[in-house]
Amino acid sequence: MAVAQLNLSKNQVFTGLIQGLGTLQPIGADKLQITCSAAASGVILPELAIGDSVAVDGVCLTVVEILTQGFIAVMSPETSDRTILGRRSGACVNLETSLRVGSKLGGHFVTGHIDGIGYLQDAIQTATSWEMTFTTDDPRVARYLIPKGSIAVNGISLTVADCDPSGHRFMVAVIPHTYGATNLQYLRPGSPVNLEGDILGKYVEKFLRLAPESQPLTTDRLTSAFLVEHGYL
Template identity: 35%
Template sequence: MFTGLIEHIGTVLEYIPIDSTSSGGGGVSITIGDCAPILVDVHLGDSISTNGVCLTVTEFDQEKTQFKVGVAPETLRRTDLGDLVKGSKVNLERAVTSDVRLGGHVVQGHVDTIATITKRVPDGNAINFTFELRDKQYISYIVEKGFIAIDGTSLTVTHVDHQTAQFSIMLISYSQSKVVLPLKQESSTVNIEVDLTGKLIEKQIEVNLNAQINNKDSALTRLIESIVEKKLQELK
């Protein structure tokens, strides 16, 4: 679990499509450097959020200034990690510990989809970004003034257009030097993780409704039967 408060910006040192080493696992691996400050207490097998994606550390260099992660095919389909190249900057956050203040929101590091930056407009000392989701269905979980994780950064939604599957956020001056978003221009992509709360509520409602519909003695079934009976009586 993460908070969405980025600790450090790292640099991609190597992207290997087929890494046959023991730490590469025979698939895609990414080596990220310039990140010694956050590796002090990190061990092999620990999780680090990399541009919002929860990845497992598989290797360190001898000085512990860089680390390697493997990337699964499903992760490549869901995220834009496959677009990273040598020199790309990435947001990094270690998994939370029990004594961490939750200054952002609960972020799983399980990216739902990607979005494209459609507009980037200065607003005083802030920047207003507008995004369009690749997978439109996720707009249902995005609400104005709600939380969203963009490349792992916990941000507040300022506007939502459910018809176009677009939403906006405001990036304040302080955050602009702490995350990678200001480095991206219009048409660039970002990783999106919607707030888990909306998905949990939707699932619970769906399960509850199905259970009541399939139970002939449930309150919902009786209510529907009552309404239908009343309408039939009105038609007589």
């Protein structure tokens, strides 16, 4: 049983519920030093071990060294190219440790593999939330955006309140708690963000694409049994 738990806990899956904030400092071309805030240190560091995965602004990184108030993680060339981490010295970043067996899944399944970059267009405060509109030119993100679907913005699990038909412009309604507990509060029009589309949409797209022409995959065939058979549930 212990071995099974260990394997499952290393799946490197996150929930999109941010546990705290940190400050990012690049070290050379392939490492990042993350200093945890006082509040985040008590949540992130106590059980953190070398080799663990931490989502830093939604990017899954591997811890290679643990510091008194933070940690050092490695960053691959692809991570540097596809995300905004390597260009943000001194930036405030969202932090979340990987999902452990038995933990609550309060957001949605976030893999930590960024699809592309987006930009804040505007943020309007209403009586109950912040309505934040983002744009992206990356089709790897836009193709998975639908109204009421899920999107991870800098690692934060959010619901798409509305989007244009192409998915290149979308709006999310952020409750005050999430806004104040994450780095969304520091974004200004034009600020870049990491975006990850919902993994469910990616699986559905693949099933539809690979369905035999003689047996096209229609909605009546996309059942729970079908997903189990193909390894999703």
